[in-house]
Every structure is written in C-alpha cells, then in structure tokens.
Amino acid sequence: MTAAIQVEQLAHRYGQRFIYQDLSFSVPEGKVVALLGKNGVGKTTLIRLLMGFLRPSAGQCQVLGEPSHALSPRTRARIGLLFEGHLAYDFMTIAQIERFYRPFYRRWRRELYYDLVDRLGLSPDHKIGDMSCGQRSQVVLGLIFAQDPDLMILDDYSMGLDAGYRRLFLDYLRRFLDEGGKTVFVTSHVVQDMESLVDEVIFLQRGGAVKQLPLADFRRQFRCFGFQVEGDAPPQADGLIENVDLHGREPVLYSFAAPERLAAHLATHWPQVRLGDEQALTLEDAFIGLTGKY
C-alpha cells in the first residue's frame, strides 16, 4: 500500500533538547490516522516538519511522495492543512478570503465553503478579524473542504468549536471520506471523537517512542484490570504491564496481554499481586491508561 506520509528515523531538537531521536511511522493512502499524545510531546512540531516549515535535525519525511522540505506547489495544493494561527489574513472578509484562495486550487468547491460559513449567520462582508475563535475555525475548515484535498492534515481541529460545530465538522469529514481515496492525518485532544472516525492510531510518547496500530486492535487488545496486593509492593510497568494507576479509587493495571498470559506473568514476576476483574474502558480511559495522566 502506498504511503501518503512516510517518516523515517526522524530526529528533531530545539536547541539542545531533542523532541524525538528516531521516529518512524507511515500513514497509508486512503486511511484516517490519528496522532495522539499528551501536551508537549511534539505533535505540532511534527506537522511543521511534514509541511517543511522546519527542517529535521536528522532522518526524513515524505509527503505524497515528495521530501517534506521540498514540497512542490502542485503537491502543496493537494494538502488541506489546518494549523494553529493558519488564518493569517484576518483583514479580509468572508467573501474576500474565498476569492483569494480560489485560484490556487484546481478543484475548488466554492459551495462547500459557503455551506459551512453560511451557518454562522454572518454577512459575506464580515471581517475575519472581527470573529470569535470558533467562527474563525469554521472559516478555515470551509477553506480546507473547498480545496478538495487528497490529504488533510488537521492539527487539533476542535480549536474553539462548540460541541455542535464539532459534530458538524465530523459530519463533513465523513462525507469527504465517503468520496474515497482521501487520507486524513489528525491530531486531537478530543479523544472520544476519534472512535467513529479513525482507522489507525499512533501514540506518541514523550521522548519520541511511538506505537501504531489499527484502532480496532487497540480497543480489543488493550485491557485494564483491578488488582490486590499482599504487602506494600504494587507492580510496576514492565515488558507486559504498560501502566499502573488508580481508576477512581481502585488500583488498576493496563496491558495488551490476554488475561491468562498476564496472570502467568504476575505469578512469576509479581507473586504478591492478585489479578481482579477486567474494567470497561472508554477510548479516553484507554488513551490515559496507555500514556498516563500527566
């Protein structure tokens, strides 16, 4: 399968501080892939690298078959980018910005822009600089859908959108995906939105460790169990135990291992621990279980 994004042995540092040292993953064409990670792990930095706004300290990224630091205008026009501070032309009006963007894109779909933006109930000569944060987001999203891109890169699309507009955006995104052949690479802190949208997840940890797997596999394999300890030596994360934490008041441990394998592992390495019941997890619980609360 062709990769829309291919990242190989990527390293990036700000000053002396490495954000990642050896990051590799790929986003297959036609898939929706979410990059999830806690604040400050380097999600936005990665998008800057993918778009060629930053040059990596080492390693490489390819986007739609071109090196990210040398993307041609033609390839850039195939990428719909939602990025913090992206809407720089806030002196323009709703109508002016649409006219400004239109000539850059061969498949421009003006009706999609106005379909989203008309819902704001503002006149076409309303200035972008005089809009609320959520309204501006709506304008940016309208511009991105109108581009009809082959690849959408969305950095925290929920920025400022209220629950209704977030749903509206997700409905648009699903319709966009129904057209087929589209790839979406998304970062979000609204983990529950990912459940019905995403094919694969990439968990990025501080220091650059990554785990990529189909969302369905993550939901099926990643489990949470209560446990009891004899004495005062609780288990610690190890090769099989991903994390140990409190779920409410109950101590729990998280693992990708099946219960029998985990019980055998505990009997050998943590004999003072008795495995309790499996707990149901929302996607957000599972995300926190894997990455930790803070």
Ligand SMILES: Nc1ncnc2c1ncn2[C@@H]1O[C@H](COP(=O)(O)OP(=O)(O)OP(=O)(O)O)[C@@H](O)[C@H]1O
């Ligand atoms: N220009 C910069 N100079 C120095 N450090 C930076 C710079 N930009 C970002 N950082 C640091 O790099 C790390 C990664 O930042 P980045 O914005 O990529 O994280 P993020 O995963 O997108 O975070 P969030 O989820 O909070 O948006 C952070 O520790 C941040 O402080």
